[in-house]
Amino acid sequence: MAIITISILQPSFINQKEGDHTLRRKDFLQLSAMGLGATMLPNTNLLGNPIDVADLLAPGIDAAAKKVLADVALNTAKSKGATYADIRIGRYLSQAIATRENRVQNVSNAESFGVGIRVLANGCWGFAATNDVTKEGVAKTAERAVAVAKANAKITDAPVQLAPQKGYGEVSWKTPIEKSAFEVPIKEKIDLLLNVNGIAMKGGASFVNSSIFAINEQKYFASTDGSYIDQDIHRLFPSFNITKIDRALGKFETIKSLSSPVGMGYEYLTCGAADKVGGIITRYKNRYDILQDVTEATAAVNQKISAKSVEPGKYDLILDPSHLWLTIHESVAHPTELDRVLGYEANYAGTSFLTMDKLKTGNFKFGSDKVNVVADKLQKGSLGAVGYDDEGVGTKQWDIIKNGVLVNFQAIRDQAHILGLKESQGCCYAQSWNDVQFQRMPNVSLMPGKEKLSVDDMIKNVEKGIYIINDGSFSIDQQRYNFQFGGQLFYEIKNGKIVGMLKDVSYQANTREFWNSCSAIADESDYRLGGAFNDGKGQPAQSNAVSHGSSTTRFDGVNVINTARKIG
């Protein structure tokens, strides 16, 4: 039996695009053996126990039965002295299919099922979790959570200040999917992936990896505020990675897919002409055509291996949404997390160059007038979209940066008072039933330009620039000042025209200078989402799924470096 207790004395909080925090101790052996060409599949220890594929579609216990369990937990907590309690009954399902070239490497179906109970007693948080999902099991766990809270209260001075939240009664929310990925036979998915690999190999790729990852979070939340919230959340990520090797030169290049992890069902892979964005390479909006993408990516990798190595210097950058999402994630979304601002993540992801003072002045110029950034948990198809967060707050949207000025941070119920807010912003999340919920990044997106502007028109005005598509290498300091980003595809712009492909490109900038150099944003017709399953935070680390939207955006005079080196 898993026995897990986590006690919380203060709101605790971080960030993990910081990579493989899963790579611990013995896992080293296996991960090393994966080699360098493996596709990115999320943290496998989150996946739970392997199950039969048919069980992915089997319903869990129904809402009425969950309500009975929830009431047992909430009543037990109250009778033991809790002033507030919440319970999350979670069933987390996942399926991962991985292939390389002409063979299947792995098929896994997994389930994790259990209960996490959080209570406030004597002004302090306590948390306990169990996989014994019975009346007796949840009662015992509620009791343990109260005991943990009371023990913690003895060594804490400042009581938790919880923003009020009205109860919603019995409500439910479901990701608006058209087709559950679990309903699609494994064989059909394998055939699709092997078809992708076949196209790449036929096109001259040296190696190709492809995968489909699907998850379903069935979460039931109940609290002493009178909420009973049943949610059914679906996410999907199809992807591939192509390698082209020139053995004679001893060189290789890789290109990855232009897909994005999405808060959608399998319909993401049915893509009509309306969801294709034409241009130097086809990009995708709302839906994704993996076969067309692999065809074009294979041609691009062939071109990339003999592309011109970039001349370092200052360039105007035109950044596609498939690239810009990651820059937004690292340089805007992370530094506006309130826990980082306050110092709770100092030992892990670090703090923030943004401070309470900068927010309070009301005139801190984060970016140029064109920069408007909005946080939300609502956008259809986004990874952050849910009806209610993991502490029973209805989701919403709010401004973070308005006309270039910093106007808000990200906060949950026990932080709202710090910002002078009357209610939580609804961005509390736990990666699983056995992890405690805490403030996590919502979708944080750059608003499209207000005036009509196409990408072509934007490129026409650039004298010396680089057009970057898709994300690559990323690194940023612990206060989010200095960053360096790579990409997948780089096109040189000279006198308003794309003149050819470049390679070995990375750009370095200071966050504030970079966002103040933003000089043009394409209109809403170009707006698209990118995102990641593995936004990390906390010690021990938890993963969060988040999307970031934008239209193609121009930044002036950014420092570009050449990353080619020679060894041996």
Place this chain on the structure above:
Amino acid sequence: MAILNKEDAKKLLEKVLKYSKADECEVSLNGSEGGNIRYARNAASTSGDISTMTLSVNSIFGKKSGSANINEFDDAALERVVRRSEELAQLAPENPERMPLLGPNTFKDGVNYDAKTAAATPATRAELVAKSIAVAKEAKLEAAGFLENTTSFTAVLNSKGLYAYDKGTDVIFSVTTRNAAGTGSGYAARGFNDITKLDTFSATKIAAQKANGSATAKAIEPGKYTVILEPVAATYMLENMFRGFDARSADEGRSFMSKPGGGNRLGEQLLDEKVTIYSDPFHPELPSGTWSREGQALEKMNWIEKGVVKNLSYSRYWAEKKGVKPVPFPSNIIMQGGDGGSVEDMIKSTERGILVSRLWYIRLVDAQTLLLTGLTRDGTFYIENGKIKHPVKNFRFNESPIIMLNNVEALGKAERSISVESYRSYLIPPMKIKDFTFSSLSDAV
């Protein structure tokens, strides 16, 4: 009870194996016990305990395999998990790379378990953290840190008669101290099998010195500098290279171990002669597991000897394909020290250079040269004429460990250090490196 001894684990696994009807079957137990405590702003913020044990069954029919896990151990549950894995195997696609299970082998018992660490309680952890917080308060700094101890065991039994058992303990600790003005920051990280070796008091003292000592940092021009990397900085940089000691990705032409024209760099002088990197599960300072997941015995092995690539890992599949002996990945990695002395000695012998306490957010920029980028943090100092002159603002670097280990001026004594990203322990010396490339400045503290 999440930790079973060698005999009890075997008894339980034998019982499970009796239910198997597959061509081949491998059953394993993984258990862990331990706890953690996290603190920030000089107060504990969260703490947790965990105790879990999982039984995994892998059933194999021809080239098809399926696995299932369970954490209940009554007879009905044991049979159920075996049947489930068999059903999954029958449904699975064939894996042409699947290798037959290995037969019996003898493995030496590891020395990576320490009873004192296994006996650690929440009170032990709280006491260790209290010492750290006291140092920070005394130095008028704010500390944020994390301490976690784990006891774990793994036991594997298969239908060909192979049985292997491993039990180990581990404790990791890290602390960041910052001044109230936000102008100075220091860090220390430690990892041990034996918790009595963990001195949170002196580690936090070092972090505090770095924080107070780095408070008046001046900006100097980025460029190529001689650097002294403290072990925690060097470890994070090199961990990225250790993952590439793999023959398959090298043979496939997609690693820094690939040889131009085809093949890999085995036998090639890739690094400076001062560089020797090996693994040894019985090293008293860094004991680790004595067998691989596939059931191969792990012994002392050189990976880089005097700069020459001596061994690369070969999976059993790849070894068969290439007609060579399989070489499992190691369970620890040690870089041999040199005669460069302590960090202080290295500073004394440096005319002009930079002392780097810690590196941060290292990411791969180019896989073929292993070019990495990242930043310095928590104490970066300018050295002139054998002395620390003043703290300097943090830098971003773009450098490859391969290039760096061709520019070694001196190596100090290897010491136990942890990666600040994976929290894995290594033995790594402090090192003096010439022409290390800093590409820009950062305002971060």
